[in-house]
Amino acid sequence: MQKINYITENFGKYDVFSIDSYMNIGGFQSLQKAIDMEGEDIAAVLSDAGIKGRGGAEYPMGRKWSQARAVKRPHHCVICNADEGETCTFKDRELITNDPFNLIEAMVIAGWAVNAEDGYIYMRAEYSHLRPRLINAIKQAKERGFLGKNILGTGWDYDVHLYSGAGAYVCGEGTALIRSIEGKAGRPRMKPPFMKQSGLFARPTCINNVESLSIVPHLLHDAVPYMQAGTKESIGTKMVSVGGNVNKPGVYEVPFGITVRDIVYGLAGGIQEDHKIRLIQFGGASGKISDDRILDISYSYEDFAKNNLIIGSGSILVIDERTSVIDFLRYTQDFFLHESCGQCTPCREGNRHIRIFLEKIKNGTYTDEDIQTMKTFARVMPMSSLCGLGETAQNALKSAFDVFPEVFASKTQTEAVG
Amino acid sequence: MEEKITLKINGMPVEVKKGTKILEAAKVLHIDIPHLCYHPDQRVKARCRICSVEVVGKKRLLAACATECWDGMEVFTDTKVVRDTQRGILQLIMADHEENCLTCPRNGNCVLQHLCSRFNVLRPNLTHVAESIPVKTTNPSLVHDPEKCVKCGRCIRVCKDVQGIEAIGFAGRSTGLKVTTPYEEEFNKTDCVLCGQCTVVCPVGALVEKDDTDRVLDAIFDPDKTVIVQTAPSVRVALGDAFGLPDGSIVTKKMVSALRMIGFDKVFDTNYGADLTITEEAGELIDRLKNNKTMPMTTSCCPAWVNFMEKHYPDKIAHLSTTKSPMAIFSAIAKTQYAKQENIASKNVFSVAIMPCIAKKYEAKRQELTQNGLFDTDAVITTRGLIKLIKYIGIDFNNLPESEFDNPMGESTGAGAIFGATGGVMEAALRTAYEWMTDKPMPTLEYTPVRGFEGIKEAQVEIGGHNLKIAVVHTLKNAALIMDKLRDGKCDYDFIEVMACPGGCVGGGGQPVTTTFAATKERIKALYTIDRSSKLRKSHENPYLKKLYAEFLEAPGSETAHKLLHTHYHAREKEFDFSK
Structure with missing residues (x-):
C-alpha cells in the first residue's frame, strides 16, 4: 500500500510549542521564499498543483487567491476556516494539533500573496483545547518578526487573530463565519456581495480551509513529491478522516487515485467484526452516499464525479449492516434539522418535513403520496435555499433515492410482491 | 447616461x-x-x-x-420546477402557520392568503407543525401573534433601518427561529415606542394593531352616549387606497358621509384641533424665545416621538412642547366646552379619534390626558379600523354622496391639514408665529424649505430681527441623530419638528397595509392641495377658534388654556438598557 507523508511531513518531528524546534526542521523557509515571489506567482503554484478547497466546496485555490489579489479595495484580510463542522471530519484538528506553526506560516504566506493586513483563524468551539498552542504559535511568530510590523524587512505589516465559534455547523459557511467573528448571530447572507469583494467587516476577504492552507508551505518548499502523487486530474495527496464502523478510525494522508477499498480495508483496518458495509458517506453530513459497489473506484475528483459522489471535506463514514439506510438518513436529517439557521423557508421548514417523512417510512406508515411529496421537497430545498447548507442538506437522501430505491418503494408494489 | x-x-x-x-x-x-x-x-x-x-x-x-x-x-x-418550488415553499409556510384565516384581522388583505389563492394551495400533504405561541397584547396599541409569523423579517427591517429602534429581532435557529423582543418581554418593557410601522409592513396577521372598532360600535349602540368623531388630516388622503382609488386621492367628503352612516352623532375634524395646537404651540415658542426658557423646542404632536423621548432621551423631555397633540386638544375641548355648550354631561360624550397611527391608542390612555377620572379620548381607531367599519356597514364608498363636517369643531384651515406631512407642523407654526412676532403675514405662505421627503431638513427664518434656526425630521433613526447632537451640546436649532413615521402621519403606522414611500409621497401632495384650496390657511384665523378663545380660553397661554391644552411628560425607565 502506498504510504505518503507530504502534508503530514512535520507530524511528530518538532515540539509544537517551540518555534525554534519548528525552525530547526526548516520552518519559515517557505515564507522566506514566498517573500521573494510575486503573489500572482504563488497563486500560480497552487493552480499548477490543482488544489481544490479542502473544506468541502472544492473551489480552485489558486484561482481564489488570484481573484482576491485582483480586488482593488484596501484592507484585505485572510481567514483560515477551522470550523470543521462536517460530521466525521477531523483532519484539520490533526493538522492544528501536530503542526500549528506550519498553519501560521501558511497564513503569513497567504497574507503576503493576497496583500492582506490581517489574518483570522476561526476555530470551532469544540477545539478550544487547541487554542493555547495556536496562541503560542502566533505569539512566538510575532516575537521572531514573522508577524507584526515590517515582516522580514519588507515594510509589510500583518497580524493573525484567533477566534472561536460557538458551536454552530452553519458557521463553517463563509458568510455566517464572518458574521460570527463580527459578533453577530451566525446566519449566512445572500451573495453577492462576494467575500472577495466585501467579507469580514466589509473588507475584501480570502477564506481558506486549514488543510488547503497547510499544503502551501510544503508546496513552496518542494512541490515535486506532491506533483508526482495522485492522478492526472487529481494531483497530490489528501487528508482523509475515516470513521464509523471501521476497526481503525483516524486521519490518513492518501495519494489521490488510491482505491476506496485500500482506504477502508487497508488503512482503516476493515469493518468491525467483519460486518458487511451498508453504506459509505463521503464528505460529511452534506456528502452523498453509496454502497460497497464503489469500493474499487479510485479516490479522485474525476472518478467520484462519475459515480455521483463528492470528495468534499475528505471524510469517509462507513456504516455497516447493523444500521439501516433509513435510520442513517434519519440521523443525518436530525443533524440538519438542528443545524439549519432557520432564516430561509426551504431549509427551515423543509428539513423538518423531510424528517417527518423519514419517520413515517421508518414506521411503515407512509403513503405513496408521501414518497412523492418528499421527493419533491428534496428537490425544492436545494434548488431554492439561501446558502450551501440548504443546498446540500438533502445530498444523502437524494443519492439514497438512486442507490437504495427499495427503501422508498411504492407501498402498492411492496404489497403486490410481499 | x-x-x-x-x-x-x-x-x-x-x-x-x-x-x-x-x-x-x-x-x-x-x-x-x-x-x-x-x-x-x-x-x-x-x-x-x-x-x-x-x-x-x-x-x-x-x-x-x-x-x-x-x-x-x-x-x-x-416552468414546472419554478412552480413546484414556489408552491412548495407556500405549502411549507402554511404547514407552520396558524390557519385561522376566517378570524384573522388580516382576512382579505393578507399577502399569504392571496398567494395561496393564486397558487391553488388547498390541503398540502404535509403535517401541520405550527405550535401555539403566546400572543403579546399587554399594551394599548400593538398585538404580536407569532404563530402567524412567516419569518420574512420585514418588521425587523423597518424597526431597525427606518426607526433605528431594534425592539424586535430574530432569535433562535432552525425551526425555533422567531421574531421576538429581547428576552421575549412585552413591548412596554422594550425599546419599542409603538410607532406601528411593523404593522404596516407585516404581510400577514402576526403584527397588527389592537382593534377598538367593537368598542366604538358599542358606544354608538348606547342610547346614553353622544358619540363624536374626529378624523386626522392624513386619513382622508389614504382611505381611498382600500377602495381601489389612486394613491393620494382626497376623499374627505365621502369619508364624512360614511362616518355619518356608521352612526356617529357628530363628525368633526382633527384639523380643528391642529389649528388649536398650532396657536398654542406658536405662543409657546415665542414665550420660550422671549423668556430664555429651554431651547430648542421640539414638537410633541407625534405620540411615537413622545414615547421615544420618554424612553430613549428622558433627560431631554424639557425640550418637548407642552402643547397637547391635535387629537388630545380636540378631546379636551370636546369634554369641556363642547359638552357644556351642547348641555351634555362629560361622561356621556364618547370621543372617538380616527388616526393614521397606533401610538395614538397609547396616547389616549395617558393619565395626563384625563379629567375627573375620564379619558379625554375614549377610543382611537386607525385608518385600517375605519376601513373595517365602512366594510361592516356595507357602504359602497366610491359612490357615496359628499357631505361636510359638523360645526363648530369641523372648521379648520389649510395649516391644520398639512399637519399630516413631514414639515407641515413647522410650516403651519411659522405662518402663525411669524405673524404674531412681526404683525405682518409671512411673505410666502408656502414655505418650501421644510417640504419634501429628505430625512433631515434645515432652514433659517428671519422673524422680526430674530434668526430662527429650524429643523424638520422624520423617522426616529433621523431623530436620534438630532437628539444625540443635542446631548453633545452641538444642536443650535430653535425649533425642531419630529414625526416618527416616514413622510409624517401620511406614512403612519395605522395607515392601510398598501402604504409605501411612493404612496406616502402622493398623500403629501394631496395635503398640500387641500391647503392650497382652503379659504383660510393660517390656524389663528380659524373663526371658531377665535370664538373659543374669546368665550372660553381667554388667550393663547392663558391659565385656562394652560390647564386644558398643555400636558407634561415623564421619563420612563427602560427595563433593559442595551446602550451600555
Whole structure:
C-alpha cells in the first residue's frame, strides 16, 4: 500500500510549542521564499498543483487567491476556516494539533500573496483545547518578526487573530463565519456581495480551509513529491478522516487515485467484526452516499464525479449492516434539522418535513403520496435555499433515492410482491 | 447616461436600467413574481425564497428580489420546477402557520392568503407543525401573534433601518427561529415606542394593531352616549387606497358621509384641533424665545416621538412642547366646552379619534390626558379600523354622496391639514408665529424649505430681527441623530419638528397595509392641495377658534388654556438598557 507523508511531513518531528524546534526542521523557509515571489506567482503554484478547497466546496485555490489579489479595495484580510463542522471530519484538528506553526506560516504566506493586513483563524468551539498552542504559535511568530510590523524587512505589516465559534455547523459557511467573528448571530447572507469583494467587516476577504492552507508551505518548499502523487486530474495527496464502523478510525494522508477499498480495508483496518458495509458517506453530513459497489473506484475528483459522489471535506463514514439506510438518513436529517439557521423557508421548514417523512417510512406508515411529496421537497430545498447548507442538506437522501430505491418503494408494489 | 441592459423573461425581451432586480424587471412586463419578504422600501432580505425563478445557465434557482439582471440574461418564471418550488415553499409556510384565516384581522388583505389563492394551495400533504405561541397584547396599541409569523423579517427591517429602534429581532435557529423582543418581554418593557410601522409592513396577521372598532360600535349602540368623531388630516388622503382609488386621492367628503352612516352623532375634524395646537404651540415658542426658557423646542404632536423621548432621551423631555397633540386638544375641548355648550354631561360624550397611527391608542390612555377620572379620548381607531367599519356597514364608498363636517369643531384651515406631512407642523407654526412676532403675514405662505421627503431638513427664518434656526425630521433613526447632537451640546436649532413615521402621519403606522414611500409621497401632495384650496390657511384665523378663545380660553397661554391644552411628560425607565 502506498504510504505518503507530504502534508503530514512535520507530524511528530518538532515540539509544537517551540518555534525554534519548528525552525530547526526548516520552518519559515517557505515564507522566506514566498517573500521573494510575486503573489500572482504563488497563486500560480497552487493552480499548477490543482488544489481544490479542502473544506468541502472544492473551489480552485489558486484561482481564489488570484481573484482576491485582483480586488482593488484596501484592507484585505485572510481567514483560515477551522470550523470543521462536517460530521466525521477531523483532519484539520490533526493538522492544528501536530503542526500549528506550519498553519501560521501558511497564513503569513497567504497574507503576503493576497496583500492582506490581517489574518483570522476561526476555530470551532469544540477545539478550544487547541487554542493555547495556536496562541503560542502566533505569539512566538510575532516575537521572531514573522508577524507584526515590517515582516522580514519588507515594510509589510500583518497580524493573525484567533477566534472561536460557538458551536454552530452553519458557521463553517463563509458568510455566517464572518458574521460570527463580527459578533453577530451566525446566519449566512445572500451573495453577492462576494467575500472577495466585501467579507469580514466589509473588507475584501480570502477564506481558506486549514488543510488547503497547510499544503502551501510544503508546496513552496518542494512541490515535486506532491506533483508526482495522485492522478492526472487529481494531483497530490489528501487528508482523509475515516470513521464509523471501521476497526481503525483516524486521519490518513492518501495519494489521490488510491482505491476506496485500500482506504477502508487497508488503512482503516476493515469493518468491525467483519460486518458487511451498508453504506459509505463521503464528505460529511452534506456528502452523498453509496454502497460497497464503489469500493474499487479510485479516490479522485474525476472518478467520484462519475459515480455521483463528492470528495468534499475528505471524510469517509462507513456504516455497516447493523444500521439501516433509513435510520442513517434519519440521523443525518436530525443533524440538519438542528443545524439549519432557520432564516430561509426551504431549509427551515423543509428539513423538518423531510424528517417527518423519514419517520413515517421508518414506521411503515407512509403513503405513496408521501414518497412523492418528499421527493419533491428534496428537490425544492436545494434548488431554492439561501446558502450551501440548504443546498446540500438533502445530498444523502437524494443519492439514497438512486442507490437504495427499495427503501422508498411504492407501498402498492411492496404489497403486490410481499 | 444610465447604462441599459436587455434581458428576456419568459421569452419576452425587456430593457431595464443596469442594477435592476429580476422582480422589478418582471413588473415592466406586467408579471408579478410572487414575493413575501420583498418590500419596495426595504433592502434585500432574500429569505422567503418564494420569488425563486429559473435563470438559463444556473444550476439552482435564483431569488428574483435579490438578483440583478445582466445583459442577455434569460429568466423563466413559469416552468414546472419554478412552480413546484414556489408552491412548495407556500405549502411549507402554511404547514407552520396558524390557519385561522376566517378570524384573522388580516382576512382579505393578507399577502399569504392571496398567494395561496393564486397558487391553488388547498390541503398540502404535509403535517401541520405550527405550535401555539403566546400572543403579546399587554399594551394599548400593538398585538404580536407569532404563530402567524412567516419569518420574512420585514418588521425587523423597518424597526431597525427606518426607526433605528431594534425592539424586535430574530432569535433562535432552525425551526425555533422567531421574531421576538429581547428576552421575549412585552413591548412596554422594550425599546419599542409603538410607532406601528411593523404593522404596516407585516404581510400577514402576526403584527397588527389592537382593534377598538367593537368598542366604538358599542358606544354608538348606547342610547346614553353622544358619540363624536374626529378624523386626522392624513386619513382622508389614504382611505381611498382600500377602495381601489389612486394613491393620494382626497376623499374627505365621502369619508364624512360614511362616518355619518356608521352612526356617529357628530363628525368633526382633527384639523380643528391642529389649528388649536398650532396657536398654542406658536405662543409657546415665542414665550420660550422671549423668556430664555429651554431651547430648542421640539414638537410633541407625534405620540411615537413622545414615547421615544420618554424612553430613549428622558433627560431631554424639557425640550418637548407642552402643547397637547391635535387629537388630545380636540378631546379636551370636546369634554369641556363642547359638552357644556351642547348641555351634555362629560361622561356621556364618547370621543372617538380616527388616526393614521397606533401610538395614538397609547396616547389616549395617558393619565395626563384625563379629567375627573375620564379619558379625554375614549377610543382611537386607525385608518385600517375605519376601513373595517365602512366594510361592516356595507357602504359602497366610491359612490357615496359628499357631505361636510359638523360645526363648530369641523372648521379648520389649510395649516391644520398639512399637519399630516413631514414639515407641515413647522410650516403651519411659522405662518402663525411669524405673524404674531412681526404683525405682518409671512411673505410666502408656502414655505418650501421644510417640504419634501429628505430625512433631515434645515432652514433659517428671519422673524422680526430674530434668526430662527429650524429643523424638520422624520423617522426616529433621523431623530436620534438630532437628539444625540443635542446631548453633545452641538444642536443650535430653535425649533425642531419630529414625526416618527416616514413622510409624517401620511406614512403612519395605522395607515392601510398598501402604504409605501411612493404612496406616502402622493398623500403629501394631496395635503398640500387641500391647503392650497382652503379659504383660510393660517390656524389663528380659524373663526371658531377665535370664538373659543374669546368665550372660553381667554388667550393663547392663558391659565385656562394652560390647564386644558398643555400636558407634561415623564421619563420612563427602560427595563433593559442595551446602550451600555
